[in-house]
Every structure is written in structure tokens, then in C-alpha cells.
Amino acid sequence: MAGVKIEVLDFGTPDYEVIIGQGNFTIKTIEDLYDAVYSSIPGAKFGAAMNEAKPKVVRVTGTDEELKKIAADIALKIGAGHVFVVVMRGAFPIHVLNAIKSIPTVACVYLATSNPFQVIVAETDLGRSVIGVVDGTPADHVESEEEKKERKELVRKFGYFGD
């Protein structure tokens, strides 16, 4: 295991929604991320950041200075090449995730949550790699009939599946 250092980055309990993924062609993708969120959510408040390897820099865009700073800080802390971060308030991943997944330079999305989260990073002689994400605390039992009923009521209370 020489040459690999595993690090757990703890981001605590976010007061924002966060999406973390991997892509390429940073200078175009950063603008496409902006468009994906802005075109999906009327009046979106968000920040987006993406790491570039050459030059070594975090690209940043968005509509809200605080969220731009949060996204940039997460991207910089992760440090892995071609990783991107989107942070939002007043909207949920459901509103933008398909738009982000369909950007032609996006490879995959690791995480979309507002749970407390951690990113597990491996560091080699070349650079850094996201090898896993922790998205909230573990489930410890299978739902009961009562819990299933409450769950179905709750998602309908949020307005999903129509009247």
C-alpha cells in the first residue's frame, strides 16, 4: 500500500444542498454547470466550482457569492483533478441532477445530499482521487408497514405524485 494515503474530509452538517461529481474540459464545463442550474431553477441561488489540473486552479461561477465561496472551498479541499462541486439553497438536487448528468463532459456524480457528508480521498504520488463518499448515518432496520405508510404520506404531502 506504499504510495497511497487515505484521508477522510469531514464537511459537517451542510446548511445547503451539495452535488459532487467528476468531469473533464473544465473551462467549458464550468459554464455548462452554470447553465444547467440556471436553466433548471427559476431564480437559482448557487455556486459551482471545478478543479483544473493544468493550470492548477479551481474555476468558480454562480449567482451567490457565499455559495460560490463554499463550492470553491470544498473543491480546493478535495483537490482531486476534474472534480466539480455545486452548492445550492432554495432548491433540491431533484431540480438539477438530470441536467447536470446530461452535460456531455460530465462523467459521473458521486453525491447529492444535504445530510452530513464526508469525502474519502486517496492521495498518490501523482495527485488525489475521490474513492468514496459518506452520505449521512447508516440505516439500521427495514421499514415497518407503519413507517412505509408514513413515508408515502410524507412524499405526497410534499406535493409529489399529483392530486
Place this chain on the structure above:
Amino acid sequence: MAGVKIEVLDFGTPDYEVIIGQGNFTIKTIEDLYDAVYSSIPGAKFGAAMNEAKPKVVRVTGTDEELKKIAADIALKIGAGHVFVVVMRGAFPIHVLNAIKSIPTVACVYLATSNPFQVIVAETDLGRSVIGVVDGTPADHVESEEEKKERKELVRKFGYFGD
């Protein structure tokens, strides 16, 4: 490497097809997983389960009690937040994978197979993370011209690429 425990979960050779991925908004996604499979496969026999972090519970749905139990057991054993599991019989991942990938709350799919499989999980102080999947035994050589010919005949024998 303090703070990270790596565990290999061995699920043996499945007598079902299995899809494992990561998403969010469990109470809606569990119903969307049901719809994605049910709308894609006539008479689908399947179970789907997804972990929720708050409350800590495994959500379960499907059309077949045995497969619902298998899906729930896999999700519970993995334990990572926002992970989902779909198990099916009488159909293959090709029939549902695009429908699942396009659910707006699905972030990524780690695995879709009926090979013997293992899930590699990292455990931190916060929770658990899928960091890798082992999907069958390793390839050990590049196909020969004869093997390529057999492979092309086989996929056509299954009916793909027309007559």
C-alpha cells in the same frame, strides 16, 4: 489511515440480477425506482430497497416478496446512506438501467450484474461509504480471433442487432 475501516461484503453467486447505486430524497426515489422497473418490464418480478439516514431506515418496495427481502438485506448489509439496490428475475439490467439512470434523484450506478459480486465499504466515524465493487473474477487474456467470432455469434443468437 486512522478513522477508516475497510470491509469486503461477499454476496456469493446471485440467482438474480442486481443493480446498486447512489441517490438522494429516499422517500420519493423508492417510488420512482418502482415505477422505472415496472414501466420498463412487462410483468416484472423485482424488489427495490434504499437506505435513509434520517430516520435511519431501509425503504422497500417491489412486486415479489422474496426479491424485496433480498434487496432489503443487501441494502442493510451495505448500510451506506442513500444507497439503493434493485434485484430482479426474468429480466436483465439492459431492460431498466437507462430508466434508473434518468431518475432525477439518482446520482450514479455502481454495479449491474449477475456475476458473483462483492461490495467494498469504508466505515468512518460518520457512517459508511461504497468505495468499490468487485464484479466477477478478473479477465486474464485478450480475446483471440476465434473468441471474437464466438462472441459475435452469441450476442446475435440472443437476438440483438437484428437478423
Place this chain on the structure above:
Amino acid sequence: MAGVKIEVLDFGTPDYEVIIGQGNFTIKTIEDLYDAVYSSIPGAKFGAAMNEAKPKVVRVTGTDEELKKIAADIALKIGAGHVFVVVMRGAFPIHVLNAIKSIPTVACVYLATSNPFQVIVAETDLGRSVIGVVDGTPADHVESEEEKKERKELVRKFGYFGD
């Protein structure tokens, strides 16, 4: 950590574009990868390879013998079941990534780059698993206003976002 060996595979600085992902149903997917690239890029020069677990073999296709060999060598070196590799010259991931992501047997894409890259593999008693990729060297600062301006000019110089 008994039973897990972590290995870093170093592929140096590629003189090609490379895409690495995970799928299933290798005998069909290898032909779909061919079609996804060939239908997306006029005159595409590429090689594609994908690991099969049973029989243990690397499937290979493409339009260019050298690139077919490179793709097969990467797939064989990674060794993980159901992993695929596409290598190209004269085109970029943006030209094929959505076509590849929408193949119904493709689960996820780990990497799309021409940066120096490494693949981090875990080996268990069953087989091998891609647990991470290193895509170039880490970013070390957030872009300045001047760097943002240069970035926007550059992507437009490449012809994106119209005249």
C-alpha cells in the same frame, strides 16, 4: 483490512484521450461502445476494450490497431470485471461521452481525460475493483478575475458558445 490489497496503476501522460467506466453484458456492450464512438465522430480513430468474467477474457474492438492494443492493455492491467476502456485520437470525450453514458448496459463512467492518470484498484479474494482514479495533479488555488477572463476567452477560441 484483511483481504484487501490496494494497488496504484500508473499510466503516465497519455498521447490519447481515455474514458474508463463500468458496465455489464460485455458481449453486447463492446459492440455498442463501437457504435457509440463510430456514430458520434466522423472518421473516428479509436480502440475499445471490456473485461468479461466468464469466460475470463478482454473483449476488443475499434478502428485503429494501435489504439485497440492500448485499450486492451489498460483493461487487462486493471483486470476488474465488467470494466471498459475507450481510447481515441483526433476527438475529445465531449464528442462521445453522452452516447456512451446512454448505452443501456453502461452503469457509470469513472474518468475521461488526457491528463496523466492513475487507476486505484482493490484486490479481494474474488477479484478486482476500481475504487478511484487520479486525473492529473491537484488544483492549488481559486481562479483570479484575470484567470477567469482568460478561461472564458480560451473556451470561445476553441469555438464553443458561438460567434
Place this chain on the structure above:
Amino acid sequence: MAGVKIEVLDFGTPDYEVIIGQGNFTIKTIEDLYDAVYSSIPGAKFGAAMNEAKPKVVRVTGTDEELKKIAADIALKIGAGHVFVVVMRGAFPIHVLNAIKSIPTVACVYLATSNPFQVIVAETDLGRSVIGVVDGTPADHVESEEEKKERKELVRKFGYFGD
């Protein structure tokens, strides 16, 4: 032209955004239309309606009574089988059109506009058919360099393509 009566339905200048398309399986699609809009736009105000042939009925859903009535009236006036209508305020077609197009039972979208619009309907002995839509008044010249410049400034003034 015996047996075909062509009719032009004039809907004036709408004070809403309207999307008109063709689908099938009305009893599921009407809920999927609800979900497509509701999942795409936080706090969406909209109505959706869809014609069913057997029984002969206009299905209606939405979050706003006035917009539900407008959508239903348009669908009823068009009268063609399996046609659907979505009307919204506070959001634009860009926010929902991909979600609507990707509903597996949606065949096509004829119109998405807030221009004055007309729907051209053919009536046969069997029923009615949308054969065309008029979306605003005709263009009468090609844009000048000055108009191109203004167009590019305007889309950026709306916030697209980043800061």
C-alpha cells in the same frame, strides 16, 4: 378534401407559458406530467390537461386552479385524442421541456411559447388531429450584426452563460 374539415383555433396572446404535445396512456401520463413540472420547478404554479379517447374525457391536474382551468379549456377546444397541454406562470419552457420530452409515454411536443398562438386542427369522421401550430407572427428579415450583438447581450442579461 372530402371528409376532412380544417379548423384554426385562435388562443390570442397568452398571459402564461404554454406547452402542447401528443402522448399516450393518459391515466399515467397525466401524473407523469405533474411530476415532470413539479420536480423541475420549485414552487411551480401550473395546470396540465390531457385528452383521453375511451372514456372520452379531459384529465386535469396541477397546483393552481386558474391554470388547471386554462389547460383543460385548451385541451377540450383542441379535442384531439391523446393531446396534452401544460400552462405555467413564473417559469419558462426551458425549465421543464426536457423533463416532459423524456416521459416515456410522450411522443412529441408541438409548441412551447408565450407568443400569440393558434392550433390548426383537422377533423375526420373518426376524430380530430393537430396538424399544425402557429407560434407568433412571421420573421421578415435576417438579423444584422447589430441585432446579433443585442441578442447576445440580452441572453446574458437574462443571466445565461455565467458571469
